Amino acid sequence: MKVLFCTDGSPMSRLALETGARLLKGRRVDGVVLHVLPEVDERLEHYERLHETELKQIEKLFGEKEGTLQVVTRAQKVLAEAGLRTRRKIRRGDPAEEILKEIRKERYSLVVLGSHGKRGLNRLFLGSVSQAVSRLAPISILVVKAPFLE
Numbered sequence: 267m268k269v270l271f272c273t274d275g276s277p278m279s280r281l282a283l284e285t286g287a288r289l290l291k292g293r294r295v296d297g298v299v300l301h302v303l304p305e306v307d308e309r310l311e312h313y314e315r316l317h318e319t320e321l322k323q324i325e326k327l328f329g330e331k332e333g334t335l336q337v338v339t340r341a342q343k344v345l346a347e348a349g350l351r352t353r354r355k356i357r358r359g360d361p362a363e364e365i366l367k368e369i370r371k372e373r374y375s376l377v378v379l380g381s382h383g384k385r386g387l388n389r390l391f392l393g394s395v396s397q398a399v400s401r402l403a404p405i406s407i408l409v410v411k412a413p414f415l416e
Contacts, residue, residue, distance in 0.1 A: 268296045270377045271345065272365055272395075275301075275337035282387065282410035283341050286378035287348035289408070296353035299341045302361040302370055303335060331396035362398035369403050377403060381411040 271286055273279045338354045345352050357364040369377060381396050400407040 267293060267375045269298070270365070270368060270372070270374045271299045271341060272298060272361075272377065272379035272399075273301050273337060273341040273362070274297060274380075275333070275340070276380065278380075278382055278410070278412060280344065281412065282378055282380035282408075283344045285410045286408060287345050287350055291348040294399050295350050297345060297350050298355055298368075298372070298374075299338055299345070299352045300355045300357065300365065301341070302364040303334060303358045317349065317354060328399060355398075356377050360394045362402075365395065366402055367397050369399075369405060374405055375407060376406050378408045378410070 267290075269286070269290065271283055335358060338356065342352050342354060355368065357368070363399060365377065365379070368374075377399065379396055379399065382394055396407075396409045400409055
């Protein structure tokens with residue numbers, strides 16, 4: 267089963283990763299962790315192929331404030347703890363568009379993502395990444411929502 271795990275480093279994204287990992291634990295999964303950056307220097311086009319040390323140097327040089335390497339590495343660690351091995355992919359552009367492009371490019375069985383991410387409630391009125399992906403994707407989408415807290 268080929269699964270795309272989408273992350274932006276937010277708590278909701280982590281919950282989605284944990285939920286997906288729990289549901290898929292013990293299954294044979296070909297996993298990919300995807301992180302979409304709104305804007306990235308074009309020299310980082312093949313970012314995911316670089317080694318950890320090179321990624322850290324690039325982030326230091328270009329002042330990557332979001333800690334892209336940390337976001338993706340943490341996501342991979344969460345999934346590895348459930349026995350799921352993943353590769354990483356980092357893209358730039360509109361998150362929903364890039365996720366949909368990735369889905370079309372590869373043959374995924376499932377996409378796992380949070381109901382909202384770093385933009386939070388402001389996105390509620392404008393439409394969200396998870397809404398766009400679940401509406402337009404030709405495959406199953408697991409959208410994880412925050413548990414109701416009293």
